[in-house]
Amino acid sequence: MSPLHDAQAAMARAIIEGPSHVPADLFEGSGKRVMMAFASHANTVSHARLVALEETFPHARELLGEERFNQLSRTFLDSGQGSDASLGDIGGAFASWLDDQEAGDALPVAQFEWNWLESYRAAEAPALTMQDLGQLDEERLLATVLELHPAARRCTANASLTDILKLPNTDQVMLVRPDAEIRILALEETQSRTFSMLEEKSRSVSNLFAGLSELMDETQILPAIIALVGAGAVVKRNRDHVETI
Amino acid sequence: MTSIPLSSSGAFARPLPPKAGVGLKPQHYSEVLEDGGDATTPKKLPGWVEIHPQNYFADGGPALRWLTAVAEKYPISFHSTGISLGSAEGPDMAEVDRLKRLIDRVEPAMVSDHLSWNQTGNHNFPDLLPLPYDEPTLDHFVRAVERVQTRLGRTMLVENPSRYLAFSGDTMSEVEFLTQICQRTGCGLLFDINNVLVSATNLGTDPAEVIDAIDPALVGEIHLAGHATEDHGDFIMAIDDHGSAVADATWALYERFIARSGPKPTLIEWDTDVPDYSVLAGEMAKAETVLLQHTGSHVAAA
Numbered sequence: 001m002s003p004l005h006d007a008q009a010a011m012a013r014a015i016i017e018g019p020s021h022v023p024a025d026l027f028e029g030s031g032k033r034v035m036m037a038f039a040s041h042a043n044t045v046s047h048a049r050l051v052a053l054e055e056t057f058p059h060a061r062e063l064l065g066e067e068r069f070n071q072l073s074r075t076f077l078d079s080g081q082g083s084d085a086s087l088g089d090i091g092g093a094f095a096s097w098l099d100d101q102e103a104g105d106a107l108p109v110a111q112f113e114w115n116w117l118e119s120y121r122a123a124e125a126p127a128l129t130m131q132d133l134g135q136l137d138e139e140r141l142l143a144t145v146l147e148l149h150p151a152a153r154r155c156t157a158n159a160s161l162t163d164i165l166k167l168p169n170t171d172q173v174m175l176v177r178p179d180a181e182i183r184i185l186a187l188e189e190t191q192s193r194t195f196s197m198l199e200e201k202s203r204s205v206s207n208l209f210a211g212l213s214e215l216m217d218e219t220q221i222l223p224a225i226i227a228l229v230g231a232g233a234v235v236k237r238n239r240d241h242v243e244t245i
Numbered sequence: 246m247t248s249i250p251l252s253s254s255g256a257f258a259r260p261l262p263p264k265a266g267v268g269l270k271p272q273h274y275s276e277v278l279e280d281g282g283d284a285t286t287p288k289k290l291p292g293w294v295e296i297h298p299q300n301y302f303a304d305g306g307p308a309l310r311w312l313t314a315v316a317e318k319y320p321i322s323f324h325s326t327g328i329s330l331g332s333a334e335g336p337d338m339a340e341v342d343r344l345k346r347l348i349d350r351v352e353p354a355m356v357s358d359h360l361s362w363n364q365t366g367n368h369n370f371p372d373l374l375p376l377p378y379d380e381p382t383l384d385h386f387v388r389a390v391e392r393v394q395t396r397l398g399r400t401m402l403v404e405n406p407s408r409y410l411a412f413s414g415d416t417m418s419e420v421e422f423l424t425q426i427c428q429r430t431g432c433g434l435l436f437d438i439n440n441v442l443v444s445a446t447n448l449g450t451d452p453a454e455v456i457d458a459i460d461p462a463l464v465g466e467i468h469l470a471g472h473a474t475e476d477h478g479d480f481i482m483a484i485d486d487h488g489s490a491v492a493d494a495t496w497a498l499y500e501r502f503i504a505r506s507g508p509k510p511t512l513i514e515w516d517t518d519v520p521d522y523s524v525l526a527g528e529m530a531k532a533e534t535v536l537l538q539h540t541g542s543h544v545a546a547a
Contacts, residue, residue, distance in 0.1 A: 002380055007412075008365040011374060027410040035448075036475075036482055037409035041372055081270035084367045086327060088299060121303035150304065180307060239255035 015042045016083075029224035049077055049090060054116060056091035059164050062109035064103065072101060105160040112161055112173065115153040117174040119182050122151035123192055127178035142209075145237040147202035151177035152233040154187065154195050162186070178232025180219060190216050190224040195233070202237045251326075255393035261320050261354045261466060263508035264292025264530035268324075268515060271416070275310050276522040278318060289526035293320040293354070295512050299327050302343045312351060322355040322466060322512070323348065324435075330389045330403070331376045338473060341396050348397060355466055355510075357402035357435045358393075360423065378422040390430040402465045404425075404435035407443035407472075407485035417423035417442070420458040433465035438499050439485065442492065443472050446483035456498050461506030469499060469532060470514035488517035491528060500535050508536040 001009075007026060014022040019038035027034050053073045054061055061069040073094070076082065080187050082093035098107055121176035133141060153175040155161075161167055170186035174195065177183070187195065193215050197208060205225075212221045228234050269277065277291060294315060301312050313494035315321065329341045347355060378380050394400055405423055416427075427434055436459060445452035471489030475482045491499075491513070503509065514527040 001386075002333055002381070002497070003414075004377070004385060005365075008333050008362060008374075012365050012370070013367050015370060015372075023414055028413050028415075029410060030479075033480060033482075034410060036273070036477055040409055041370075041374065044372045045370050054372075063361075065344070081284060084369050086299065086369060087371050088302060120306050120391065122306060123304035148493065151306070177306065180310065 007164070011038075011041075015045055016080075018042075046061075046077065048087060048188045049082070052076075052087040052090050053094055057094070057110050057113045060103075060106045060113060063106045063109055063160055069107050071104050072098070075101075089191065105158055106157045108156045108161050109164065112155045112157070114184055115155050115175055116182060119151045119153045119177050122149075122177065125150050125235050128236045129233045130226065130229055132236065135231065142206040143204055145202050146198060146208060146234050148198045148236045149176060149178065149233050151182070152195075153174070154192065154199070158188070174233060176227075176229065176232045183231065188224075188227075189226045190220045194221075194224040194228055198228075198234065256375070256412045261322055261510035262292045263510055263540075265532040265536065266293035266295060266319075266322070266510060266512045267291040267367045267525050267529060268404070268512060269294040269296050269315065270519050271308075271311070272519065273522045273525070274315070278314060282447045289530050291319065291321065291529060293510060295322040295324050295514075298323045298325050298344055298347050299340075300497075301347055310351070316353075319353040321351060322510070323351075323352055323353040323356065325358040326371075326373070327354065327363070328358045328393060329362050329364040329500075330358055330393065331360065331374075331382070331386055332384070332389075334361075334365065336393050337364055338396065341393050346397075348477045353397075355435075356397065356399065357466065359403055359404045360426070361405060361543060363405050373406055375406060375408050376411065378415040378417050378419060379412075380416065382424060383417075383425055384524045387426055387429045390432050393433065394430065400431050400433065402433045402435040404437050404468070405440050405444075407440040407447075407483075409447050409482065411448050419450055424460065424463065428441055434459070434463040434466060436465045436502070436509075437468035437470070438502065439472055439491065439495050440467065441471040442495050443483040443485045444497060446474070447482060450496075452498055453501065456502045457505070459502070460500075461509075463504060464509055467499070467502075467509050467511045468514050469495060469528070470513060470516075471495075486517055487514050489515075490524075491531075496531065496535075499532070500538075503535050503539050506542050511536065 010021065010023050010026060010163050015038065019035045022034055022038055023030065034131055050073055076097050081097050082090040086095050091114050095111050136144060155173050157170050157173045161171060165173065165184055167173065167186045172187040172192045174185050174187045175182055194212060197203060197211050201210065208225065209221055253507060277294065296312065301308050303309055325344055328336045330336050359373050360376065362376060363370045363372060363374055391404065401425055405419060423434055441452045441455045469491045470487045471491055473484040473486045473488065475484060511532045513525055513532065515525060
């Protein structure tokens with residue numbers, strides 16, 4: 001360990017556990033000045049993380065109330081969760097951590113908000129369209145390999161979330177971003193099962209039909225696929241794909 | 246004394262002009278992309294813009310599209326906050342790789358980070374933490390800058406920090422430390438004049454001495470920002486919060502430096518309680534006034 005490493009470890013401890021942990025001989029100036037300086041650094045760190053959580057979860061915060069959200073945020077940070085994450089990624093750790101807390105109706109809302117941010121940052125990709133599929137003969141259509149668009153996400157929904165999104169009541173919602181902006185749609189059960197199969201792995205249309213036929217009535221399969229394609233949730237995978245069943 | 250190289254990558258196709266720029270915030274995207282108003286209500290547009298690249302680390306999406314649109318209109322400076330150049334474990338090279346991907350996409354005129362550290366062990370602090378000014382730390386920091394510049398394939402600027410405390414083991418001044426870094430790595434200096442005032446207030450030193458000791462040839466960009474102060478009875482602590490207008494004392498130090506250096510690209514930084522664009526435009530206009538007063542009396546080094 002170098003002296004620089006020792007100094008940084010001591011400063012980290014002082015920020016996390018309090019300025020009384022600063023080695024007495026590390027800095028010039030009075031003890032009060034050192035205390036205030038480290039209080040300022042600790043405040044900057046804490047404030048930046050709290051603001052990042054507030055900005056990532058505005059609706060969950062409103063639903064929980066400022067006091068409860070602040071309490072949960074501080075408990076999350078005080079337990080050391082997310083301390084290795086950047087401000088841009090700390091919300092992912094918080095959304096996972098909330099799973100084990102008593103967040104009530106706000107849990108699906110928070111998890112939706114994190115999924116929204118993931119979708120917002122996801123890679124661009126040309127979404128498959130019904131027009132694309134319509135140009136294929138049956139053989140080529142069945143061999144076409146489908147996978148989820150990089151920005152497609154699915155979340156559990158509750159009444160609080162559908163109220164916020166102004167959607168009809170549903171158990172699942174899907175986020176897609178085939179163009180510039182994110183679109184949010186209610187998912188029916190057959191569509192959700194189709195999403196699951198594509199989430200699991202890329203599949204040819206024929207394989208997807210075969211898999212879905214074990215999960216739903218055959219008359220429901222095509223409408224479910226069409227719904228996902230029409231929403232922009234699916235892309236066509238290149239032909240180098242090797243399918244495993 | 247080494248002058249700052251403009252570029253080692255050819256990416257400085259549009260160098261930062263020696264004008265006033267602004268730290269770009271999402272709420273001002275539309276205003277900086279619109280025209281400059283009309284004859285009766287002209288709008289002050291920035292000469293260039295700066296962004297925090299970490300806010301645009303994404304595989305795709307709207308934020309990158311905004312950034313691309315802004316880059317088509319303005320020279321851009323990337324002001325990174327996450328490389329942790331001064332970490333004892335070395336810089337965060339995964340962060341450098343993310344930065345490189347964005348640089349390749351947008352080709353900014355300048356890339357900078359800080360004379361500070363923010364990572365140790367499993368901790369990633371959203372703050373700019375101070376380093377001791379001694380020979381081993383200087384050697385360590387120089388190696389870090391060289392490593393990052395090699396990975397980026399270009400030179401960078403390093404910003405002088407705002408300090409709340411001096412290390413008891415400091416063996417050289419901040420100016421000496423920064424000058425050595427620039428001379429040994431070929432990097433330049435992002436000279437934050439508000440930070441000079443904040444550090445001087447906290448450490449009881451003379452800010453004018455720092456202003457007069459910095460070699461203008463090293464300076465590729467200047468930052469101006471506001472700060473807060475706390476009265477602790479027996480001392481005043483200045484907090485570098487970027488949440489208010491540039492202080493009069495900072496303007497005076499800026500004018501003192503520009504009188505010696507000639508015009509330099511100058512950024513108005515305002516990161517907390519961000520005001521309407523018109524307020525930032527007013528601050529830019531003040532900086533432009535200073536820059537214009539000293540245009541032509543020096544060889545512009547931008």
